[in-house]
Amino acid sequence: MKGFFYPRTASGDSSLIPSPPWFYSGDLLTVEYRTDPARVAELLPAPLQLAPSDPGAVAIIWADWQSCSAGRAELLDPVRSQYKEAFVVVRCSFEGQVYSRCVYIWVDKDFAIARGLHQGYPKKLGSIWQTRPHPFAQAAPQIGPGGTFGATLAAGDRRIAEAVLTLRSPAETNGFVNGHPMAHHRYYPGIERGAPDAYAELISSGASSFQGGQAWTGDVELRLFDSPTEELARLSVDEIIGGYYRQVGVGWDGGKTLAQLSKEDA
Numbered sequence: 001m002k003g004f005f006y007p008r009t010a011s012g013d014s015s016l017i018p019s020p021p022w023f024y025s026g027d028l029l030t031v032e033y034r035t036d037p038a039r040v041a042e043l044l045p046a047p048l049q050l051a052p053s054d055p056g057a058v059a060i061i062w063a064d065w066q067s068c069s070a071g072r073a074e075l076l077d078p079v080r081s082q083y084k085e086a087f088v089v090v091r092c093s094f095e096g097q098v099y100s101r102c103v104y105i106w107v108d109k110d111f112a113i114a115r116g117l118h119q120g121y122p123k124k125l126g127s128i129w130q131t132r133p134h135p136f137a138q139a140a141p142q143i144g145p146g147g148t149f150g151a152t153l154a155a156g157d158r159r160i161a162e163a164v165l166t167l168r169s170p171a172e173t174n175g176f177v178n179g180h181p182m183a184h185h186r187y188y189p190g191i192e193r194g195a196p197d198a199y200a201e202l203i204s205s206g207a208s209s210f211q212g213g214q215a216w217t218g219d220v221e222l223r224l225f226d227s228p229t230e231e232l233a234r235l236s237v238d239e240i241i242g243g244y245y246r247q248v249g250v251g252w253d254g255g256k257t258l259a260q261l262s263k264e265d266a
Helices: 037-041 110-119
Strands: 022-034 057-069 082-094 097-107 123-125 127-130 148-155 158-171 182-188 199-205 209-212 215-224 239-252 255-260
Touching: 022 158, 022 215, 057 127, 057 158, 082 110, 082 127, 097 110, 097 127, 097 182, 110 123, 110 182, 158 239
Parallel strands: 097 123
Antiparallel strands: 022 057, 022 239, 057 082, 082 097, 127 148, 148 158, 158 215, 182 199, 199 255, 209 239, 215 239
């Protein structure tokens, strides 16, 4: 049987995702803010702890991606390469090192969910939209002073976040919260009722390659909304840190296990 992920078949052609490495090119709209550190702590299972500095810092990032595997065949069949996502990142520490951690993430394609299962991202389906830049300004903002971008996120038929960013000036980076290796949990529940997880581990991963265009910062507004099926609004916006826009290219080619975990830790 062949195929990196389900379904595995004799040919492997039906596999939901191909084997790594995976490559991404996209536009990122990032809003960083501060919330109550206790709300961050409740999203950090053992053995993770709050980051020692600025523990309440949060980033919510909208991304308009085009992605592919090493063969790049997906780029000629765009339904297999293009997708959008919005994800929420906090920082944490493990054995004295600071990590970034994605605590919520929504995507709009099944292959993106499958990659998340492998990488430890807690992906769910959502409706994600963001304004696209274009060199010609008739119906698009420019990546430069005065360029204004909107972004929305909905899940389960309910809008749960929206942002508006107006660019002001170049910046050295597009934020700091998502600037560390990722620390994620991967776990799979046992099949028998009441059984412990079949496996659970804490893993780390990050970009195997990275290119980034000029980052821009500006004035940003962010609103979060309650939902009966989402908890993003618990990370309430106490103080805006900044808003950023950047075009990036990223490669991903695996991670490493930091710790094997018990059922209780997962």
